[in-house]
Amino acid sequence: MQIELNGRRTGKRLEYLSLYRKWRPQSFKDGFVGQEHVVRTLHNALLYNKVAHAYLFTGPRGTGKTSAAKILAKAVNCTERGENPDPCNQCPSCRRINDGVSLDVLEIDGASNRGIDEVRDLREKVKFVPVEGDYKVYIIDEVHMLTTEAFNALLKTLEEPPPHVIFIFATTESHKVPATILSRCQKFDFKRLTTQEISAHLSQMVAAEGVAAEPEALQLIGRETDGGMRDAIGLLEQSMAYAEGKLTVADVRGVLGLVETETLLALGQAAADHNLVAGFQLIQKANEEGKDLALFARQVAEFFRDLLLMLWTETEAETSFNPEEKEIARTLTEKIGMASLKRGVTLFLEAGTAARRGTEGSLPLEMALLRFLTETDDHTDDNALSQTVTALEQRLAKLEAELKVRPPAGPGRQPTKAETKKVEHHKIDMGTNPADYGPKQTGPRSKAVDPEPEPTTAGIKAFDRWDEVMEGVKQRKRTVEALLREGTPEGLYGNKLRIRFNMHFHWEKIKEPEYTKVVMEVLQEVTGQKIYPEFMLQEAGNKPPEEKPPEILRKTLELFGGEITESKEEDR
Ligand SMILES: [Zn+2]
Missing domain, CATH: 1.20.272.10 (Zinc Finger, Delta Prime; domain 3)
Known part of the structure; x- marks a missing residue:
């Protein structure tokens, strides 16, 4: 759903990369955006001298794979690094690598060196010890382009890599890399950058470049470039060339061919x-x-x-x-x-x-x-629509009547918030089809007015794509999946999906940013919306805290001509 910048529209790629080169990150702590999980693992490997002999960096284009590879190549050869995991960028080794003239760090384009001969040649060369630093680093970009024979030849080297050699493979299509190769590599998934990550970085850039830009313009760039920083910077540069004075959102739209x-x-x-x-x-x-x-x-x-x-x-x-x-x-x-x-x-x-x-x-x-x-949702004429509305209104009226005749739950007792909430959940169900949007009451009608406390898990089944979420999380990180299994999704509140945990340990653990991020990303993937997980702890003997029900209720009722209960108004 994003614009391809190498696009079908103009047929030419946006090769405005001078800003990109200028802003290419030189170290992980300096200008490298996102990919915290990758950075942390690589940092640890460097700190504890546990650098592997083969890495596979996979992920969409422009997400930092080759930048990370170069930083890693510099770090292993840096002479001034000391305790620091990041390269110094000052020593002769770092400088030569930055200038692209190092004899120990070789960048190979897999697409144009894909044959058996090239790989044989490479196998011969890896035998020689590094000229300047401690390691020879081969960065092979688009590694999935290699032929089967080339992969087989490469495998022999990977099975017994010389101690001074590090391979870093980068690819946008890791599924095309043979399993035999994959099994020899430490694999890192580079994620699409969020609009926020991109626009924040761009805003630093424009500030440093002394360019005035509307925040919305940078936001739009972030949104339209599908999580790739390289394309985002390219689009920024092109928009800057197009803009007169301050960079506006209209300029960006103009460049992209979008309407206002x-x-x-x-x-x-x-x-x-x-x-x-x-x-x-x-x-x-x-x-x-x-x-x-x-x-x-x-x-x-x-x-x-x-x-x-x-x-x-x-x-x-x-x-x-x-x-x-x-x-x-x-x-x-x-x-x-x-x-x-x-x-x-x-x-x-x-x-x-x-x-x-x-x-x-x-x-x-x-x-x-x-x-x-x-047309209407399920019907194709106005008559059908009015019938639907009438039916809904009748159901609503009936429900309201039921509520009015409901006997008080105790002598002189006001309905508790919990009861109010239950009723309103019920009302969503009456008013619309909220399956895609919010907590759904799946129990029989009478349950909603039942004064017995409802199990807090009532909303779970409503979140009917939970299986997909679990599967997605499992694909990304099994640890997170195992933790998440201990939690119970309760329903959506605004853009937050509440997930309750019984054990402090699990709750504490899943709140780690790295884990939360996985859940968040998968939620977004599955629902196509920004949904944030909200992890709650069910303290022993404590009821979950009451919350006002989603705003969606009010909207839904409005949509179908229903009324909002008084208790709801009090709630707000
Ligand atoms: Zn250095």
Whole structure:
């Protein structure tokens, strides 16, 4: 869902790498962004002299693989390093490596040296001891490009590596590396950098370069470059060349061929007003201005996604709106409503795929808008919609009546917050289909008004993609999976997924940033949203602390014309 910068649009890569070269990290502590798990492990290896003979750095492009490889190569050969795991960048060895003239550190492009002959040649050379430092370091980029024969030849060396040789393989496609090779390597997964990590780094850069830039512009760059710093810096540099004076979000959009937020907001307004003509005009205009319609469709899908996110979190969602736009967007979310927004995302994603074929002009977008305005969730005509609404209203009314006649739970006793909360959870279930969004009451109806305390695990099953999350975590880090298994997901509160632990040990452990990060990343992967894990400890004999239920409840009820209970208002 991100723009490919080596893109289909212009057919040329963005090779504006001078800033990138200038800002290439020279050591882990200085300018190397993200990948804490990699940095920590390598630091320890350097500190305790446990550097391996073969590493495989895998991950998306521009995430720091070759930079890390070079830092490691410098560190093992640095003469001034002492106790410090990072290279000094001052000694002759460090300098020669930085200048690319070291005889001991060889960078090989796997794509152009992929044959058996090259590898045989390499095998001959590794026998010779290093010229200057302690280690010969071979950095083979795009190692997955090697031929099978080349891999086999390489394997022989990896099986009995000379003590002075370190191989660092880098690849974007580790699944193409034979298992025999993989098993000889210490493997590190380089993660996509977050928008936040990228924009923070860019903001340091522009400050140092003396360039004024809107924070939203850097945010947008971070968002559009799919977690790769190299592309982000390339896009920054290109946008800087395009900008006159201060770098604005409009400049970045201009470079990327994106329409202005103004257009998106106007389209949102047309959607909210059911104004098909106005919507068609906007699409036509974008077409006439020569905008990439596939990109436009994707922007609309992301725009709806942003609106959903705002409706969902109420907190500072990671959107590219400036404060004024945010206000307008917020009004639109209320008007359009969650179900339609969800549908909008799907419809415009489909339209984007159709528009990419480029044979039907603006038709796919227009049809998406038409469907958006005329179809409903499960039905295709207004009659069906009104029937659905009526049915929901009836269920709601019935529930409210039930609540009113409910006998007090004890003499003169006010309902506890816990009871209130239960009822409201129940109400979500009545009002909409929250399966993708929040805690769901799966028990029979009568349970909701049952004065007995509800098991705190009621919301778990609602989080129906938990298995996927566990699987994802398992793929990344088994330790985290083992810990997470001890926890119980309770439900979503805003953008937080609450997970409760019984044992202090597990709770304490999973809160370590490295572990939390794994959970967070997998949650984001599975749900496509920024969902943060919130680890709670179930103290012996203590009930879990009460919390106000998700804001989504209120929105949901509004959407379906229901009412909010008084207790909810008190809660707020
Ligand atoms: Zn040095």
